[in-house]
Structure formats: C-alpha cells, structure tokens
Amino acid sequence: METLTVETTHLSAYLAAGHGTSGALLTIVGVLVVALLLAAFVWGRRMRKREPGPPHPESHPRLPHGEPVGDVVERREPDELPRTDHRRTPHELKGNGIESRRRE
Template sequence: METLRIEALTVHQQLATGNGVSGALLVLVGILVVAVLIAAFAWGRRLKAREPGPPGPEEQPRLPADGPVGYAVEDREPDELAPRGQRLTPHEVKGNGIESRRRR
C-alpha cells in the first residue's frame, strides 16, 4: 500500500510540474511574439526614415507658358451598320461603332 501511495504522489507531482512547465512555456512564447512585433515595428520605422520626403511646392510640375500641349478636338459620328438578321459580335464592330475624325 505504501508503494502505491508513493507512486500516486509522484504522478500528481509530475502532473503539477507539467502544468508549471507549460505555463512557463506559454509565457516565453508570449514574450517572443512581443519581441518579434517590436523588432518589426522598429525595422519598419527605419525603412520609412530612409524614404525621400514628399515633393515641395517648387518641385511640382508646371504648365508651359503657352498652355497645355497636345490638346485635340474630335467629332465623333456613329458608324452606319447594314441591317442584318442577327446581331454583331464585339469583334465584328470596328472601333466600337464610333468613327473619329480630327477637327483642324
């Protein structure tokens, strides 16, 4: 009977020790996760500090003195299609059905 009681105590002691170890393991994993997050945050701030700042007002693009370049006016007229018994598929319609002519 004494042997059983000693074994039972050791089993309980082992179980109690196992819970303590698993709790300590969880704490260590938590600390490791926090350390990784802090390191990632610091690395991101270092990368952000290396980037150039936003352009100043003097670095913004300006319009030429004579106005915008390449401005074009177009007249668009519908393309007449011959009547058919069935509808056209997209690849059969040229230029999306609209003809463009440049005005001069």
C-alpha cells in the same frame, strides 16, 4: 481494479504537471512574439527616416503659358447594336471600341 486506479492517478499527475510547463512556454513564446513585433516596428521607423521626403511644389513640372500642348478632342460615333436575345462578346463588336473621329 486497483492497478487501474493507481495508473490513472499517475497519469493525471503527469498531465497536470505538463499544463504548468506549457503555460510557461506559451508565455515565453508570447513575449518573444511581442519583442519581434516591437523590433520590426522600430526597424521600419528607422528605414522610413532614411527615405527622401515628399517632393516640393517647385520641383513639379509646369504647364506652358496659354493652352496645354497636345490635347486631342474626339467625338465618338455611336454604334447602334440590333436588339437580339444573343449576348455579344467583345470580339464580335466592330472596331473593338477604339474607333473615333477627330473633331475639326
């Protein structure tokens, strides 16, 4: 019975020594992760400084004087569906919803 107690004591001492080592290892890993995050932040800031700034209002295109060119005014015809208990799928609808008539 005493050999079991001695082995258990040695095992406890071995495991207790491992906790201090793993704590130091976790601290080192944590410091490395923080250092990598800071380095990534600094690198990102440098990359952003190299990018061109936002465009100036003068560089945007302007509309011609008068009305905008190329506007199309449409009036869509209503497509009444009969009331049924059957649910319709998109391919069962007439024209797939893209038919329209130009307003004149």
